[in-house]
Amino acid sequence: MDPGGLAPCGNILPGMHSDRAQCVRRWAAGSVLAASVGIAATCSTPRAHERAGTQAHPDELALELDRRLSADVAPLLATYCFKCHTGDDAKADLHLDRLTSTHEFLTGDVDTRLLRDMVSSGDMPPRKHPQPSDHERLIMTQWMDAMIAYVPADAPIDPGWFTPHRLNRTEYRLTMRDLLGIDPQEIDIAAKLPADDTGYGFDNIADVLSTSPLAVEQYLDAAERAVDLALGPIVEFGDSPRALRPLEGSGGQPLPRGGFFLYSRGDATGTFEAPLTGEYLVRVKAWETHAGDEHARMSLHIDGGEVQAVDVTGTRAEPQDFEFRVRLGRGARAVSARFLNDYYVKDVADRNLGIESISVAGPLDEATAERPTGWAAVFAPAAKHHRDEDRARAVLKAFASRAYRRPATPAQVDALMRVYQSERDAGGGFETAVRTGLTASLVSPHFIFRTVTPPDSSAADEPSALDAYELASRLSYFLWSSMPDQALFDAAANGSLRTDAGLTAQVHRMLADPRSDAMVEHFAGQWLQLRTLDTVAIDRTKFPEYDDALRAAMNTEAMLFFRDVVRSDRSVLSFIDSTDSFLNARLASLYGVPGVEGDEFRRVTLPKASGRGGVLTMGAVLTLTSNTTRTSPVKRGLFVLDQMLGAPPPPPPADIPPLEQATRANPDATVRERLAAHVANPTCAACHNRLDPLGLAFERFDAIGRLRDTENGKPIDDSGTLPGGERLQGADDVKQAVLNRADQFVEALSAKLLTYATGRGIEPFDRPAIRQIAARTRAKGDRFSALVESIVLNETFRTCRERTREP
């Protein structure tokens, strides 16, 4: 392997390095999508694009790079570098004046990486020459990074690598649900796992998910707990009585040794924890003090219901034993002996009932017992066998084949059997030992990680197809954040998953399944940043209406809407604009939409006057892009550029604080007035002339997304102009502007969903794949299912190559 880490797959232009420019990964990735359609990913003073690329068919990214080169970079090179690097005696034989297009930089005889490093490190220009400012240096290096990372849109697909993917907390939780039936609504089995680090805006990025001793400790704990929860306690069958003592009751008093003496009508009760539903023997040792013409009459009750009544003739000296065969349901059962016929004549007669003890034995036999679902499922494979070892092997093999998400190999089962055997050797019973094996499989890396094993034959940088089970897992963790179900395992086993038709069928089946709510929650939660909603500390003295219920309602609206797009297979453009949404009374009143009562959410057709429709004007998005006390047009503009158009501007320079106080002297200044400072400063203006107009168009919505006409007593102005001259007036115009760039939006959404689907950050080499996915989605009417299908059918999802460089 080239230590410098040369480009993989040979589909990248000469001189192109795959491993350079860590510093600008996000920046470069943003540029992948930067169609030069007015709202580009780059920041520069708008100037007409003068020179077309010199390639045969320069695509829009090449054109955009050329535009930046001529507008921003070339003048700097001329100022600072031409002195030495032009003409016949150009130093280092570097003729910068001859490089006038991206194509020439990439194909010419120039080490672009060295060039970039010289500029970024400050080695060039030499100290004795005039130096560019930090900002100028940044403009040059950012362009060089983007240029180096350039990949033509029609290059062959490079699927990238598949890093062993540790289950994140969500995946762990949901896998435990599907593997062992542990309901996350009742028990969060992942509660104590350490938080997952995020990258590229998502928490399922394999490269970022690490493991620590803390995590391993918690995996052990959680595995033990999960097995116990799913299988219930270990049950021993047979007649081994357990005494319930001390008995408690009414109408009497305790006896020594835990019994109870009933001198009037009442009960003596003990509690029995039935490990299973099944047959039990209840034994009561009782005696009477005889009086009147009847023996003491006693009835046995389970949870208050009578089982049987008997006459008690035994005496305290010789108590009488009674035995009742009962069927008990699993759980805590109240077992009572009731005294039915108290008889008392003062100083003459006194009939009483002594309950010396109550004991319960059982469950008596397996045949009449009902095992919990989890137990029955796990131990079912044992039924065909007789020898403990065979039974254990059958159970562990079947379980591991689900836990490892592919048929367990004999070696894997042997390893689990050694765990079983070591527990048996230490004196453990059959079931204890099997459970230890089950627990072990849940800490195995085959369970904790999803991996892809390269076929032995494949060359290091040749893409190879994921095998059917690897693909099944990739698909199920994408759509369900969990393991494959039986139908998907079957499709992997019978080979249908390897066909386009089979894969498509699974996609549609899985999207329709409620388990796809996981994608709704986790993709929407991160793409739309809904997860951050509860960290926006809205100032409640300024916005008393904003409380937890309203915040929850905002979140619910966004989730329900996203789910509707998935389940009703709507066009993904409905994220931009839509005539309906899901509201309850709280949210409807915030929005000024009449006629919605109660806490229940329902589909509501949005009146035009509400100004709503699509995610950008949802309370959730408007709030999470606000500051604690006021709106933030910059954040709102960034949201549009980044989440909707995939064209985030580079981060602001380090030494320039977020704009806030330029007009602090005037506390009544509107947000718009404060933002005016951006335009005054050319460095700020380069990016903010795109960010601010987009954000300011939402000014009619306050920091909690409520419509308003004034701010600080002044009328709202929500107009603006984009760098290309496009006029905006209000949020509807922003939506229209995005809809006018539907190709770009669909590419941006494809990139985000592809990131989530593969658990890998978008790299410059992903550009062709994203292009294909978006184009196919558009061709199929922008349906959500078409987007998912296009991702899943794409080579980038179905194949992978080895990573060519040690990170």
Place this chain on the structure above:
Amino acid sequence: MNEGLSRRAALRGLGVCMALPWLEAMTGRGSRAQAAVDTPPAPTPDAVSGTPPVRLAFIFMPNGVNYEAWEPTGGGGEFALSPTLAPLAPVRSHVSVITGLTNKRARANGDGPGDHARSSAAFLTGCQPRKTAGNDIHNGISVDQFAAAQLGHRTRLPSLELGCEHAPRAGNCDSGYSCAYTSNIAWRDAATPVPKVVDPADAFERLFGDATQAAAAKQRLSRRQSILDFVLEDSRTLSDRLGNADRRKLDQFQTSVREIEQRIERARAENTPRKVPDVPPPAGIPEKVGEHMDLMFDMLLLAFQTDTTRISTLMLAGDGSNRVFPEIGVKDGHHHLSHHQNDADMIEKIRRIDRFHVERFARFIQHLAETKEGEGSVLDNSLIVFGGGISDGNRHNHENLPILLAGRGGGTVEAGRLLRTPKETPLCNLYLSMLDKAGCPADSFADSTERLAI
């Protein structure tokens, strides 16, 4: 009385009612508690010399400070505490203020924006974190983990990582840097951040959870050991089938499994049940920020006091944190305020936050000083750094960092001074000296140039 108060009161009282395992080992009263725990069998320096071990802790606060209100006037032992440091008055003889330290690896150095991510990532590593949103995270080993790698085997937990704020749950953290950089100051190696425990209940569980139910626990430990043996074997076979680059994740997993396995081995060798502090375990994360911080400091105190670990980090928040502090009337986010652009109102609020952090630290130091150990206190046998990786949050500069050093390192350090170091003195010079005092000296650490006279 509210429960929070009583819990804190109980923890405060702990110093007098609970003997230290170390002390018991030295005096023979607690049989052979500590000596038996230590593996490998080579005697620890403390067992030989009879001096208490030195503990190291690193407390990180985000977003820099308002430096004008931070810097004390004067020099040496004769200095006046600044307004922000005023809460240190009761413990000032235990705390040195160090000015002039620099973390140059937190600077851009060609990587552009992202000072917050670099501030936390480089704080204990002194290394330039590679700018990536995730695909190839690269930093360096942090000083605490460097010490833990050598000293960690002597205690039940090699180190303890605590925090008072969960990592952000969506979005990018800082200018193209993965959240791994902003959320972690402890790094086991260049690619492996060590996650922190944020819920005090979980911290307590981690410290003392497996000390209960001694009899059943033994059986459980042996079962776990056989499971971990299996996991290691499984992991090796899996690793063999993967490509080179992919093995890194499995290596990380294996290292973690081995560490837990060693811990279990040590626990199985323990013959006397460990002491669990006689205090109610915390109930969860308190609503008030200050109470949460205090409680995490209490956990750190317990960890040192019971000798469960000798090395710890505590992140009051990740750098760039935009937390609000309603209890001191600060409703704007911390990060937002830190960019005050000389606005008087915002500066005042930043000073309030800075002081609030110092108050929490002072309280902790007070407790450590009150906790007896040998002839002195636990504090006397500790070295505790408190500070951040940005000097002035308004400027994002990484020179002249706000750094405090508390404790006497077992009598090797003169506390209570104002130590002015020359401009651009590497922060790692301080760490290098601390490693000496802790008994794991190194020739150099990251960008250190020499030892700092502390």
